[in-house]
Amino acid sequence: MARLMGNSHLEQIAYNKIRELILNGDIKSGEKIVQDQLAEQIGVSRTPLRQAIINLERDFLLEITGQGIFVREINSDFIHSVWEVRAVLEGLACRICADKMDSPTIAYLRALFDDAYLRWGENGEDKYFEADMIFHSKLVEIANNPILEKSFNTTHVFSVQFKIGLLRSPEITHQEHASILDALEARDGELAEQLMVNHIRNGAAYIKNNALHSKQ
Amino acid sequence: MARLMGNSHLEQIAYNKIRELILNGDIKSGEKIVQDQLAEQIGVSRTPLRQAIINLERDFLLEITGQGIFVREINSDFIHSVWEVRAVLEGLACRICADKMDSPTIAYLRALFDDAYLRWGENGEDKYFEADMIFHSKLVEIANNPILEKSFNTTHVFSVQFKIGLLRSPEITHQEHASILDALEARDGELAEQLMVNHIRNGAAYIKNNALHSKQ
DNA sequence: AATGTATGCGCTGTATACATAAATATTAAT
DNA sequence: ATTAATATTTATGTATACAGCGCATACATT
Numbered sequence: 001m002a003r004l005m006g007n008s009h010l011e012q013i014a015y016n017k018i019r020e021l022i023l024n025g026d027i028k029s030g031e032k033i034v035q036d037q038l039a040e041q042i043g044v045s046r047t048p049l050r051q052a053i054i055n056l057e058r059d060f061l062l063e064i065t066g067q068g069i070f071v072r073e074i075n076s077d078f079i080h081s082v083w084e085v086r087a088v089l090e091g092l093a094c095r096i097c098a099d100k101m102d103s104p105t106i107a108y109l110r111a112l113f114d115d116a117y118l119r120w121g122e123n124g125e126d127k128y129f130e131a132d133m134i135f136h137s138k139l140v141e142i143a144n145n146p147i148l149e150k151s152f153n154t155t156h157v158f159s160v161q162f163k164i165g166l167l168r169s170p171e172i173t174h175q176e177h178a179s180i181l182d183a184l185e186a187r188d189g190e191l192a193e194q195l196m197v198n199h200i201r202n203g204a205a206y207i208k209n210n211a212l213h214s215k216q
Numbered sequence: 217m218a219r220l221m222g223n224s225h226l227e228q229i230a231y232n233k234i235r236e237l238i239l240n241g242d243i244k245s246g247e248k249i250v251q252d253q254l255a256e257q258i259g260v261s262r263t264p265l266r267q268a269i270i271n272l273e274r275d276f277l278l279e280i281t282g283q284g285i286f287v288r289e290i291n292s293d294f295i296h297s298v299w300e301v302r303a304v305l306e307g308l309a310c311r312i313c314a315d316k317m318d319s320p321t322i323a324y325l326r327a328l329f330d331d332a333y334l335r336w337g338e339n340g341e342d343k344y345f346e347a348d349m350i351f352h353s354k355l356v357e358i359a360n361n362p363i364l365e366k367s368f369n370t371t372h373v374f375s376v377q378f379k380i381g382l383l384r385s386p387e388i389t390h391q392e393h394a395s396i397l398d399a400l401e402a403r404d405g406e407l408a409e410q411l412m413v414n415h416i417r418n419g420a421a422y423i424k425n426n427a428l429h430s431k432q
Numbered sequence: 433a434a435t436g437t438a439t440g441c442g443c444t445g446t447a448t449a450c451a452t453a454a455a456t457a458t459t460a461a462t
Numbered sequence: 463a464t465t466a467a468t469a470t471t472t473a474t475g476t477a478t479a480c481a482g483c484g485c486a487t488a489c490a491t492t
Binding site for chain 4 (some may be wrong): 436438447
């Protein structure tokens with residue numbers, strides 16, 4: 001038996017490689033996938049490849065129709081759709097979290113952001129982006145809702161590529177993050193939810209109004 | 217080339233059969249799945265079976281861990297988690313729909329509910345349940361957000377089995393449905409969203425407070 | 433020239449064969 | 463008798479082989 005059961009080795013490798021190819025643009029949007037070619041290109045057989053394909057469809061990177069398997073077109077409309085959903089999902093995470101978060105965790109997240117914000121400009125944006133990722137992931141983790149967690153993960157695939165936290169200036173988003181943490185600390189789930197929803201919708205609006213910036 | 221590309225024949229058959237087995241309780245919660253046995257039981261080879269398994273995991277019916285593949289335990293906690301997510305997803309659908317729905321569609325849905333509500337009691341609950349399903353699906357369809365649609369579909373798997381629309385008396389839910397339609401007609405997305413969220417959360421609360429009623 | 437028919441190729445879905453890792457049983461040793 | 467070590471069976475992941483369908487090109491028929 002291969003070491004990992006669910007995400008076995010080659011299946012995971014195939015998933016990652018194809019994901020890279022798509023997000024890097026090495027496979028063009030809308031392009032049709034022919035299994036033999038792709039399998040050979042990434043060096044696995046069609047069996048793990050097909051399994052990877054199913055997962056890539058779940059994560060919205062591929063589109064399976066009656067006509068074949070195609071690379072999804074990731075235009076700003078699509079990303080906007082993702083962010084619309086992210087908004088309510090992570091809003092829900094906040095709502096649930098408000099009752100569950102302990103002070104140390106809140107302090108940790110606050111420090112994480114403050115630190116990253118201070119360093120922003122010198123070290124580049126990576127630190128701030130990382131804090132943003134941790135922030136969002138952590139909330140979902142604490143919410144402890146398996147459905148939410150999985151749904152979040154699939155939308156999250158794009159967050160890595162299209163960094164909403166950096167679309168708008170950290171000067172603005174830092175304030176939004178702080179407000180959310182305040183609401184969480186005050187155990188005001190309703191408010192925290194609303195703030196988070198707005199936070200992400202602001203990013204979504206930005207996407208709609210501006211060209212899409214791939215890779216930071 | 218087999219007729220259907222994405223959801224090919226045997227893969228889909230396997231998916232449906234396994235889904236039945238799980239939701240009927242023929243395979244017990246938490247039970248470990250051994251591929252050979254299951255494949256023989258439902259009469260397909262392991263290749264389409266494994267593909268079906270991946271999709272069943274996406275739909276939260278199976279759980280894949282390092283130790284194997286297991287039937288997910290569908291207790292009331294879990295269903296509650298599903299409904300928490302459904303609430304915000306379908307709330308979002310309402311918000312988006314408000315700007316898009318035309319009068320005929322609203323009239324259609326209203327008639328659908330009124331008719332089903334009138335017949336409720338005589339014909340049993342099936343008609344009302346069907347209307348409920350159409351209502352929720354239609355809104356998601358009109359919202360026309362691919363992410364929302366897919367996420368909805370995965371949570372929807374359980375709606376068929378655990379009929380929230382019937383958990384509480386149609387006397388109550390019928391009123392809620394009507395209010396939502398009113399809000400949509402008034403193009404008040406904000407209100408429609410809130411009403412839908414509450415509608416589903418009411419069901420979620422019911423689940424939390426009562427034993428789980430499988431299959432109506 | 434146009435429409436119908438046949439032949440071949442490409443690609444897919446599926447079954448099966450194989451190698452390896454886990455689990456289980458069996459033996460050996462203290 | 464209990465543990466350690468080895469063998470045997472079981473189950474998994476992966477590769478490959480096979481069969482069928484669609485599509486295109488070539489050929490035939492009118």
